[in-house]
Amino acid sequence: xxxxxxLTTDILIVxxxxxxxxxxxxxxxxxxxxxxxxxxxxxxxxxxxxxxxNALNAYLPEGETPESYLEYVRQDAAGVVREDLVFSLAQxxxxxxxxxxxxxxxxxxxxxxxxxxxxxxxxxxxGENIKPLLASSVAQYTNIRxxxxxxxxxxxxxxxxxxxxxxxxxxxxVFYVIYAKAVICAxxxxxxxxRPNNPGFSxxxxxxxxxxxxxxxxxxxxAGAEMTGFEMRFIALRCKDTIAPTGTIAQGVKAVQVNGxxxxxLGRYAGILSTPMRxxxxxxxxxxxxxxxxxxxxxxxxxxxxELYKAYLNMAPAQVLSWLDSGRNPRLANVEITGxxxxxxxxxCASGYWVDSRRATTLPGLxxxxxxxxxxxxxxxxxxxxxxxxxxxxxxxxxxxxESQTFSDDEMDAVRVRMNRCFxxxxxxxNAEQTEEAMQKIMDEYAGGIGTGYxxxxxxxxxxxxxxxxxxQCATEMHAENLPELLHIQEVVDRLYVxxxxxxxxxxxKETRWPGYQQNADYPERDDPNWLKYVNSxxxxxxxEIVFRDIVKKGEFYEHSD
Amino acid sequence: MSIRxxxxxxxxxxxxxxxxxxxxxxxxxxxxxxxxxxxxxxxCAACLKECGYGAIRYFLGSDxxxxxxxxxxxxxxxxxxxxxxKNGLHTHIRVNKKEANIY
Numbered sequence: 001x002x003x004x005x006x007l008t009t010d011i012l013i014v015x016x017x018x019x020x021x022x023x024x025x026x027x028x029x030x031x032x033x034x035x036x037x038x039x040x041x042x043x044x045x046x047x048x049x050x051x052x053x054n055a056l057n058a059y060l061p062e063g064e065t066p067e068s069y070l071e072y073v074r075q076d077a078a079g080v081v082r083e084d085l086v087f088s089l090a091q092x093x094x095x096x097x098x099x100x101x102x103x104x105x106x107x108x109x110x111x112x113x114x115x116x117x118x119x120x121x122x123x124x125x126x127g128e129n130i131k132p133l134l135a136s137s138v139a140q141y142t143n144i145r146x147x148x149x150x151x152x153x154x155x156x157x158x159x160x161x162x163x164x165x166x167x168x169x170x171x172x173x174v175f176y177v178i179y180a181k182a183v184i185c186a187x188x189x190x191x192x193x194x195r196p197n198n199p200g201f202s203x204x205x206x207x208x209x210x211x212x213x214x215x216x217x218x219x220x221x222x223a224g225a226e227m228t229g230f231e232m233r234f235i236a237l238r239c240k241d242t243i244a245p246t247g248t249i250a251q252g253v254k255a256v257q258v259n260g261x262x263x264x265x266l267g268r269y270a271g272i273l274s275t276p277m278r279x280x281x282x283x284x285x286x287x288x289x290x291x292x293x294x295x296x297x298x299x300x301x302x303x304x305x306x307e308l309y310k311a312y313l314n315m316a317p318a319q320v321l322s323w324l325d326s327g328r329n330p331r332l333a334n335v336e337i338t339g340x341x342x343x344x345x346x347x348x349c350a351s352g353y354w355v356d357s358r359r360a361t362t363l364p365g366l367x368x369x370x371x372x373x374x375x376x377x378x379x380x381x382x383x384x385x386x387x388x389x390x391x392x393x394x395x396x397x398x399x400x401x402x403e404s405q406t407f408s409d410d411e412m413d414a415v416r417v418r419m420n421r422c423f424x425x426x427x428x429x430x431n432a433e434q435t436e437e438a439m440q441k442i443m444d445e446y447a448g449g450i451g452t453g454y455x456x457x458x459x460x461x462x463x464x465x466x467x468x469x470x471x472x473q474c475a476t477e478m479h480a481e482n483l484p485e486l487l488h489i490q491e492v493v494d495r496l497y498v499x500x501x502x503x504x505x506x507x508x509x510k511e512t513r514w515p516g517y518q519q520n521a522d523y524p525e526r527d528d529p530n531w532l533k534y535v536n537s538x539x540x541x542x543x544x545e546i547v548f549r550d551i552v553k554k555g556e557f558y559e560h561s562d
Numbered sequence: 563m564s565i566r567x568x569x570x571x572x573x574x575x576x577x578x579x580x581x582x583x584x585x586x587x588x589x590x591x592x593x594x595x596x597x598x599x600x601x602x603x604x605x606c607a608a609c610l611k612e613c614g615y616g617a618i619r620y621f622l623g624s625d626x627x628x629x630x631x632x633x634x635x636x637x638x639x640x641x642x643x644x645x646x647x648k649n650g651l652h653t654h655i656r657v658n659k660k661e662a663n664i665y
Contacts, residue, residue: 041583044608050583051606054663108662118665126662128642149585170585198563201623204584204604205563211584211604241626242563252665309655311663313644317633318563318605321622324646324653325631484585 002168002175002419004412008404009036009145011395012180014152014165014216017047018381019370020186021134022096022388023395028141031396035144038167038178040487041211042148044135047188048209048371049381052128054248054315056100056107057380058093059115059123066090069121070554073378076274078513079532080229081350082375083554084357089379092386097123100385104133119251128314130381150176152215153419153490155183155223155366156405162223162365163405168419170483175419179406181399182365184391185353189345189371190214190498192436192491195444195451196341197243205318207236207243208343216372217344218494220353221501221539226362226547228374228536229350230498231505231518233342235454237279239295240336244316246295249335252311253304255295258334259285265293279339280515283453294334305331339516341450344498347371347379349517354536354549357558358394359387362538365398367391375534375552422480422489429474432488439496442467447503448519456506457521465503472496501537504544508535563623564600565609566632571617578609578618610635611642 011027013020016039027035039046060069069090073081097115101107108116108124115123138144149170156164156177164179191208204210221227237246249255257278259265266273269281282293300308308330312319323329346352352374353361360367369391370384379387407415417424430438443449446464448456475493480486511527512519536547552558567578567587574593586602587595587609595617597603610618616636622628631648640660646653 041585042580045581045606046583050604050608054665106660106662108664116662124662124664126657126659128657129659148580198623198625200625201601202563202626204602205623205626206604209583209604210602248663248665306655307664310657311665313642313655313657314663316605317607317620317635317644318622318626320644320655321620321631321633321646322627325622325629325648326627487585 001423002173004177004416005174006177007036008179010034010181010399011036011184011392012165012178012182013037013184013186015039015047015185015187016043016146017186017188017370018049018134019384019388020184021138022385023184023186023369023392024138024144025141026389026392027396028144030393032143033396033399036178036180037138037144037146038150038152038165039146039148040151040170043131043138043146045131047131048212049131050209051317052315053130053381054125054127054311055118055122056097056125056382057122058378058382059097059121060090060093061115061117064121072120077350077377078526079528080232080513080534080551081377082552084552084556084558085355085376087554088357088390089376089383089386092389093382096385096389097382103137105130122251126314151487151490152219154219157223157363158405160224160363162363166415166419168483168486170487177407177415179404181402181404182367182395184395185216185220185366185368185372186370186388187216187372188212189343189347189351190217190495191343193344193439193443193495193499193502194341194449195440197338197450198241205243207238207340208345212371213491213494214344214498215491215494217352217501218497220361221497223363224538224540225366226354226536226538227501228352228354228534229505230344230502230537231509231535232349232351232514233502233517234345234349235279235342235516236340237282237337238340239319240338242316242318242322243340244312244319246337248311249295249297249308249330252308253297253300255297257282257293257337258296259290259293261290265290276514276517282337283339283516287453292336294336296334297330298332298334300331302331305329339450339454342448342454344502345371346374346376347384349377350375356560359391360394360398360560362560365402367395422478422486425477425479428478432478432485432492435471435475436492436495438471439468439492439499443499447506454516455519455521458507461503461507465500465507468496468499468503472500501539501544504537504546505535508546563605563626564603564621565597566619566621567595567597568617568619569594569596571615573615577612581608581612583608607635611637
């Protein structure tokens, strides 16, 4: 039986990853507000940067401007981006990067003290300790409190206004009712919706953090927030098996992509070599029987190999272990590459909450930053920092006019029943693990997973929608024995809500805009006259209602109006 | 891909349990760390870096082509000292935390 604990704060941040920590630092530095970070794990190593990151991929070196970055993103994402959002982040990339350096991040510099560039917008760092750096900065502020090992389940809404959250501890039998004057969602995106590359023992050896379960999206969906771009899934091109990044090899030692016959193949597929096309070309070569595909590393020098080892140890140590365990190091053997299962992640693609230019969601009192926020692909780490800053300043401004809310006794009794329902429930038809397996199978087979080469069509999507709904109904009665089981139930239910929205968005976009990410067999062509627009949705009374919205251009200040 | 915890080397400090981004590590009645569900490990190596006693070994599942090698790491004097052990042979790779990657 979970017992209640009531907390109040000014600014509540859900998720202490990169965006969340930076939002907290911004709020603490610029105000006297009380800031509370609620984190499922521990902010020292939580979220997608737990292992580290080896480049900052959104930096503007000499010759690049916010305008040129926007143009790059617009091209790469085939035009369906929120230009106001991309531009506002790009304006801040370099400033937040310098701030990260002041916090202790090591960045490679040349003899003149300029950052060394890798590719057009990437700079080289030692990012193994990026999360510990952010966490220790957060610890220096007395007006930031961190609740680690606490999982947020839902927003508390009053007349569609978000006034706090419900959460439960992962360590003691306590549920939290936390009232706040403003809430910032910084939970990250969703992995684990689709059957992964390694479905067995190494099921969590995926690119995106498997503990990012789409909780932030699901809470917003259930509360009726407008969402955008869920049909633009992110599918990463990765080293096979380890699902480690490929960019470090491609850009570091200038390795080209070759097929099984040793032929460079990208030129056959793309006029513009966008991120989705690099992936799609690799899938297509395999489908034509010309696989497997590789990054051509054979013949690199011993020194190049050593530097690759160091870079990978700083972000994906499994890759180095794989090279040395197999004896097929990159100098001796090309590195096989593959596409991952699809993820929903706002830092790379456009999926997430629909926000105004201030990063306010359509629910008053709720702001959003990082992978949870939509409309703005290719934010990467600097963009998540910049967005955390914007969301924090907007949340502070909003919070000044707000009073803390409280539940009545009757409402509190209802919450107590709700937070304990999985312990009170007598039995489960299927447990969380079985439900997750079923969900991943449905998504893989009927909603464009690895198994079908990512291709979708209307008939299969209709089956996916029906089956996910059936699972969601079975999942309402799940029984938990302990806190880890309660968490697992919450995570799979959250993922099912995200799946529902992903399917509805894919059904709505009747064209093919991003090969691989969103490739509709019924509508194989890109159709700019009809589909250069956003697919958005709101969840109402159990149904995902689709809304189409026109492109927001750079220079426009977008405010919610309907 | 996962970790193995050697309880004979574990001192029960709980640091690995604290940092695991999946909350996967628990402590038994003697405070010794264990991972009840090794399949849920992401492979981030956060726990290895916390363990000052080399009690945690990082290995590849056979589904990832693992052939028995394992990885350990020690955080000493501003460097991460990674060691890959295969059939009794050790490969040592030192990464200075103050140096950025060349790639």
